[in-house]
Amino acid sequence: MKIKTLKNSKARLCEIKTNHGTIKTPFFMPDATRGFVKLVDNSMLNKINIQAMVVNTLHLYLRPGIKVIKKAGGIHNFINWDKPLLSDSGGFQVFSLIHKNTGLGKISDKGVVFKSPLDGSAHELTPEKAIQIQFDLGTDMIVCLDDCPPNGFKRKDLERSVERTILWAKRCRKEYDKQAMSRQQKPLFFAVIQGGMELDLRKKCVEELIAIGFDGYGFGGMPVDKHGNFLKEVLEFTVDLIPENSIRFALGIGAPQDIMECFKMGWDIFDCVIPTREARHGKFFLFQRKKIFNFQFSIFKKIQNSKFKIPNSQSFYNALNINNAKFSNDFTAINKYSKLLELQQHSKAYLHYLLKLKDPVGQRMASINNLEFYMELMKLITHSVERATRNA
RNA sequence: GUGGCUAUAGUUCAAUGGUAGAACACUUGGUUGUGGUCCAAGAUAAGAGGGUCCGAUUCCCUCUAGCCACC
Numbered sequence: 001m002k003i004k005t006l007k008n009s010k011a012r013l014c015e016i017k018t019n020h021g022t023i024k025t026p027f028f029m030p031d032a033t034r035g036f037v038k039l040v041d042n043s044m045l046n047k048i049n050i051q052a053m054v055v056n057t058l059h060l061y062l063r064p065g066i067k068v069i070k071k072a073g074g075i076h077n078f079i080n081w082d083k084p085l086l087s088d089s090g091g092f093q094v095f096s097l098i099h100k101n102t103g104l105g106k107i108s109d110k111g112v113v114f115k116s117p118l119d120g121s122a123h124e125l126t127p128e129k130a131i132q133i134q135f136d137l138g139t140d141m142i143v144c145l146d147d148c149p150p151n152g153f154k155r156k157d158l159e160r161s162v163e164r165t166i167l168w169a170k171r172c173r174k175e176y177d178k179q180a181m182s183r184q185q186k187p188l189f190f191a192v193i194q195g196g197m198e199l200d201l202r203k204k205c206v207e208e209l210i211a212i213g214f215d216g217y218g219f220g221g222m223p224v225d226k227h228g229n230f231l232k233e234v235l236e237f238t239v240d241l242i243p244e245n246s247i248r249f250a251l252g253i254g255a256p257q258d259i260m261e262c263f264k265m266g267w268d269i270f271d272c273v274i275p276t277r278e279a280r281h282g283k284f285f286l287f288q289r290k291k292i293f294n295f296q297f298s299i300f301k302k303i304q305n306s307k308f309k310i311p312n313s314q315s316f317y318n319a320l321n322i323n324n325a326k327f328s329n330d331f332t333a334i335n336k337y338s339k340l341l342e343l344q345q346h347s348k349a350y351l352h353y354l355l356k357l358k359d360p361v362g363q364r365m366a367s368i369n370n371l372e373f374y375m376e377l378m379k380l381i382t383h384s385v386e387r388a389t390r391n392a
Numbered sequence: 393g394u395g396g397c398u399a400u401a402g403u404u405c406a407a408u409g410g411u412a413g414a415a416c417a418c419u420u421g422g423u424u425g426u427g428g429u430c431c432a433a434g435a436u437a438a439g440a441g442g443g444u445c446c447g448a449u450u451c452c453c454u455c456u457a458g459c460c461a462c463c
Contacts (some may be wrong), residue, residue, distance in 0.1 A: 007405050028459040054425070092425045117427080143425080192425085223424060230424085252426040258424070280428065325419070363428075 006389060010239075010266040011162055013385060016138035016247060018052075018084040019185045020076065023329075025268035026381055028259065028374050029054045029086060030255030030276060034063075035079045038276055039364040040371065047340065048372050052083055052140075054271045057133050058090025058125065062116050066136050077374055086141035086271070089130045089194070092220075092252070092381065095148040099229065107147070109164060127171040135179045140185055144172040146192035152224045158196040165194045165220070166208045173212050192220035201329065206241045216247030219267070223253050230258050239266045246319050256285065256377055257316060263381060275374045279366035282323035282355050285373040288316055289337060317373075327352040335369055343369055 002015040014025040029043075030037050030055040037045060045053075055075060059064075070080035071366070073083060094112050098105040106113030111126030130145035147164040149157060169191045181188045191209040195201030209217060219238055224230055239262075242248050250267040254260060259270050275285070320327075329347040338344055342365060354362025 031426055038426075038428065059426090086425095088425050090425095116418055146425095148425080218425075220425080228422070228424090235452095249425090254424045272424050274424055277429080278423070281423080283423090284425085321421085323420095358428085360428085 001244065001247065004389070006385065009264065011264050011384065011385065012266060012268070014247070014252070014268055015266075020082060020084045020140050020187060023051050023233055023269075024382065026259075026263045026378055027051050027269055028378055029269065029271040030371055030374075031056075031271055031273050032079075034059045035075065037367070037371075038280070039360055039367050040276075042079070043370075044368055048368060048374050050083075050371065052086060053081070054080075054088055055088045055137070055139065056088050056090055056093060056131055057137070058093050059125070059391060060087075060137060061090070061133050062123070066133055070136055076138060079091060084140040085137075087134045087137050087139035087143065088251075089134070089143040089145045089192075090125060091130075091143075091146045094125055096150065099150040109167060111145075127168040131172050131175040131179060134187070135183070141188040141190060141216075143190045144169045144192055144214075146194060146220055148192075148220055149194065149196055149220050157186075157197060158194070158198055158201055161196075162194050162201050162205045163164045164282040165192065165205060166212075167207055169212055173214075175185055188247070190214060190216045190218050190247070190367070192218045192251065194220045196221055197225070197231065197234055197310040199234065201240050202234065203241060206238060210243065214246070216249050217242045218249035218251045219253070219364045220251060222280075223250070223258065230254070230261070232261060235262060236265045237269070242266075243361075251261060256374070259377070275370035276367050277346055279365045279370045282321050282366070284320045284351075284366055285316050285370050287337070288378070289372070317377075322348060322352050322355055324352075334365065336371075338369065338372060340368060340372065343372075351387055 001017065004013040006012060012025070015256045016025065025150070029052045030050060033056040035055050037050075037053065041348060043057065058071065061073070069075055069078050069112075076082060076139050079245065082223075093104065094114050097109070097117065098107060104117070105112055109128070111124055113122065113124050115122055126147045131142065134142040144165075145168050147161040149161045153161070172191075173189075174280065176189055191212070191214040193202060193206045195203075195205045200254050206217060219235060223235065235253075237263065239248055247269065248261045248267045250259075251270055253262055253267075253270050254272050255274055259272075262270065327348045330352070332348055333344050333352050334348055335343040351362050351365055354368065
């Protein structure tokens with residue numbers, strides 16, 4: 001991994017080598033939980049320049065099942081995608097399933113027993129099994145099974161989830177080493193840091209995980225509190241504890257301004273459902289073009305001066321709710337600056353109408369608009385920082 | 393043409409002689425390792441005319457409209 005650190009900032013630009021090509025950070029991965037980004041096909045993802053995606057161990061294990069994927073020659077072949085893929089362990093999903101509905105499963109030190117939400121059949125996920133499945137998928141980056149606590153967990157419960165996360169990380173490491181012996185290509189291996197909002201638990205967790213040794217470390221748990229406030233302090237505290245030569249993965253983050261904040265702190269890679277899920281429900285990201293120059297200029301200036309401070313998000317983009325009645329008669333282009341003809345040529349009123357009907361045609365257009373926005377956001381940060389460091 | 397039934401929110405339906413509810417639709421928020429969702433808040437209603445009654449959306453009459461059956 002190549003790392004380019006910035007003079008007056010903790011932010012950094014990295015190049016990460018994977019089995020399916022090199023990725024440049026900061027980068028954002030859309031969630032393709034079941035092996036596809038909802039409503040968007042691969043040729044469109046390539047057009048938008050998506051570098052990598054996140055698939056989910058648990059969802060793919062339940063359906064179509066590992067047998068099918070192995071028979072297909074791995075997940076890349078199965079979904080016809082030749083760029084990097086990261087598989088999430090399924091920890092977040094199975095834990096949120098159980099925490100929301102205690103009847104659906106049981107958590108013990110051994111692993112998690114749960115009922116499939118698809119057909120009610122019983123399954124067990126253990127740390128070893130999570131790693132085996134991910135090797136079978138053949139993803140380029142894999143993640144330890146972790147004990148993911150819900151928002152509002154008390155200290156005692158958080159302590160137990162940290163203990164279990166560490167215990168499981170050890171078992172995952174052991175299974176990884178066993179699996180890796182018989183394979184030519186090894187995936188990059190991530191552990192997940194838990195501890196909720198308790199800083200000493202975060203510290204303990206990350207120190208123990210570093211002692212075990214991983215290629216990268218992820219921020220676990222919800223990055224927002226129950227009121228929806230972004231946990232900036234916890235994220236900043238945690239990233240400072242991760243070694244510089246490790247990849248820093250901000251799981252589930254986030255809103256555009258949260259990604260900006262995290263990049264500034266030194267997080268490298270991101271994934272989130274926001275651009276696609278919210279697109280389906282009408283939230284729609286657009287740059288304020290006139291303000292982008294100011295935005296770039298302020299990054300440039302702030303790197304040259306003392307503290308690198310990312311400007312307020314409100315100053316350069318809008319999050320519109322295309323469902324609002326005012327768009328029913330707005331015949332301007334969905335996004336006249338888009339590279340994609342369908343976003344240039346269709347009107348906001350048309351998209352409003354399609355989304356009111358919950359039609360996939362509209363949901364798709366909104367999804368690709370938001371994904372293009374996120375990719376441009378990454379490009380904008382990277383270019384601004386590169387230009388600034390060149391001239392510094 | 394005759395007989396019967398019905399008329400309450402944008403829609404489909406409740407309850408009620410004294411403050412008219414729901415679902416969906418509508419309006420506005422929220423959604424952070426994907427439930428193709430979910431949650432929260434909000435606006436909106438008694439066909440027309442007459443009668444009984446302290447008081448009628450409710451009971452009675454006439455008209456109007458719709459539905460069903462029969463000719």
